[in-house]
Amino acid sequence: YEFTRAVTRKPGSSIIDGLRAEDLGTPDLERMLAAHASYVATLRETGAEVIELPPLEAFPDSVFVEDTALCLHEGAILMRPGAESRAGEVAEMAPTLRALYDEVVAIEGPGTIEGGDILTTSREILVGRSARTDAAGVAELSRLAGRWGYAVREVFTPEGVLHFKTDCSLIGPNTILSTRRLAASGCFEGYDVVFTADGEEAAANAIRFNRLVLMAAGFPATAAKLRAAGYDVREIDNSECAKLDGGMSCLSLRF
Numbered sequence: 001y002e003f004t005r006a007v008t009r010k011p012g013s014s015i016i017d018g019l020r021a022e023d024l025g026t027p028d029l030e031r032m033l034a035a036h037a038s039y040v041a042t043l044r045e046t047g048a049e050v051i052e053l054p055p056l057e058a059f060p061d062s063v064f065v066e067d068t069a070l071c072l073h074e075g076a077i078l079m080r081p082g083a084e085s086r087a088g089e090v091a092e093m094a095p096t097l098r099a100l101y102d103e104v105v106a107i108e109g110p111g112t113i114e115g116g117d118i119l120t121t122s123r124e125i126l127v128g129r130s131a132r133t134d135a136a137g138v139a140e141l142s143r144l145a146g147r148w149g150y151a152v153r154e155v156f157t158p159e160g161v162l163h164f165k166t167d168c169s170l171i172g173p174n175t176i177l178s179t180r181r182l183a184a185s186g187c188f189e190g191y192d193v194v195f196t197a198d199g200e201e202a203a204a205n206a207i208r209f210n211r212l213v214l215m216a217a218g219f220p221a222t223a224a225k226l227r228a229a230g231y232d233v234r235e236i237d238n239s240e241c242a243k244l245d246g247g248m249s250c251l252s253l254r255f
C-alpha cells in the first residue's frame with residue numbers, strides 16, 4: 001500500500017449510462033465530480049503524484065480505471081474486461097501506462113479479467129472469479145505475473161457481488177478489511193481480518209493509500225472500528241459511484 005503514483009479519470013456526462021446491477025437512481029454528475037475531486041486531493045495529500053486523465057464520453061464506466069490494468073512494480077498488465085461496453089477502455093489507458101512503465105503486457109484472451117477482481121498483498125495476488133473474471137483470465141494473469149515472480153491464487157467472489165474487491169481491501173501489511181460473506185469462503189486464511197460492521201458491507205471497498213485509509217462515507221461503525229485500531233481514516237462521499245456499483249478502489253490505479 002505504499003505508492004508514489006495514482007492514475008484517475010474524471011467522470012463525464014455519459015456516466016448516467018454506466019452499468020449497474022440495480023437501479024438506485026440516476027447518478028448526479030456535479031456531485032460525482034465534487035466527490036472525485038476530494039478523492040484525488042486525498043491521494044495527493046499523502047505526497048503521491050496523481051495523473052488525472054480527461055473524461056471519455058464514449059465509455060460511461062471509464063471513471064472506474066482500476067478495471068483496465070494491474071499495476072505492479074515490474075510492469076503493468078492490461079486487462080480484458082468481461083463487460084463488453086468496457087472493453088475499449090483498455091486501449092484508452094494503455095498509452096498512459098506505456099509512458100510510465102518499461103514493460104506493459106496484456107491479457108490476450110480468450111479469458112476475461114477485470115482489475116476489480118484482483119487484490120495484491122505482500123505475498124501473493126488473489127484473483128476472485130466473478131461474472132467478469134473467468135478461469136482462463138485468471139490462468140493468463142498467473143502466467144504473466146508469474147514471470148515476475150508473483151504467486152497468483154484463484155479465489156471466488158460471492159454470487160451477486162460485482163467484484164472480489166467490492167467486498168475486501170488490504171489495509172495493513174497482513175490485514176484485510178472484509179465482509180463476513182466473503183471471508184466465510186476461507187480465502188483469507190493466514191491474514192488478519194477486520195470485518196465490516198453488520199449492515200455496512202459496502203464499506204469493504206476501501207483503499208489503504210500510504211498512511212491513509214480512504215473509505216466511503218456513511219458507514220460510521222466500520223469507520224469507528226478502524227479508527228480505534230489506529231488507522232487514519234478519510235471518509236469520501238461515494239453516493240453517486242455507489243449507484244453504479246463503484247467504490248474507492250475502482251477510481252484509481254495505484255503503483
Ligand code: CIR
Pocket residue numbers: 018019020061064066067083086115116117162163165166244245246247249250
Ligand atoms: C461496472 O459495472 O463495471 C461499473 N459500473 C462499476 C465498476 C466498479 N469497479 C470496481 O469495482 N473495480
